[in-house]
Amino acid sequence: MVICKSCSKKLNAFNTPPLIHNLSADDRYCKDCFKKRKKENKNLKTKGVIKEIKCKCNQCGVVWHYLEEDEKRLKSQSVSNALMGCGMFAGCCSPFGGLFSNKSIDLQREIGKMKKCPKCNSTDVKKTTIYHEKKD
Numbered sequence: 001m002v003i004c005k006s007c008s009k010k011l012n013a014f015n016t017p018p019l020i021h022n023l024s025a026d027d028r029y030c031k032d033c034f035k036k037r038k039k040e041n042k043n044l045k046t047k048g049v050i051k052e053i054k055c056k057c058n059q060c061g062v063v064w065h066y067l068e069e070d071e072k073r074l075k076s077q078s079v080s081n082a083l084m085g086c087g088m089f090a091g092c093c094s095p096f097g098g099l100f101s102n103k104s105i106d107l108q109r110e111i112g113k114m115k116k117c118p119k120c121n122s123t124d125v126k127k128t129t130i131y132h133e134k135k136d
Contacts, residue, residue: 006033048134057117058124065130066114078107 002011009030029037051068085101116123 002028004028004030004033006030006037050132050134052130052132054128054130055115055117056126056128057120057122058126059122060117060120062117062119064118068129071111071114074107074111078104078111081107 003009004011006029011028011030052065053068053071054063054065056063081104082101085104115125117125
């Protein structure tokens with residue numbers, strides 16, 4: 001039986017948000033707790049808080065940081081470039097379709113580099129979320 005991580009309610013099909021939001025059984029929330037967490041995250045964004053990801057390589061001990069905003073921006077650019085490339089290949093047989101597809105692949109590689117150790121290229125990484133207040 002799966003229980004809510006926050007309030008320990010038993011979860012069933014009626015009080016569980018869609019599985020898209022709950023990828024693992026350990027991180028399941030009931031609808032009420034899920035809405036509350038979503039609202040808290042929204043409030044953090046509007047209060048001027050920056051979310052940073054601190055990564056530490058478990059193999060060589062190197063520490064690096066990146067902003068979650070940068071990762072989201074790269075993902076959205078990659079998706080839009082891929083869609084533009086598909087549209088150009090299918091629609092008018094433009095030679096620029098391949099260019100947009102290649103740009104999409106390059107952006108995906110850049111996202112992958114953020115998640116790998118810059119020194120030893122290991123993916124054995126411990127991630128910690130850090131919140132900072134924006135400075136004016």
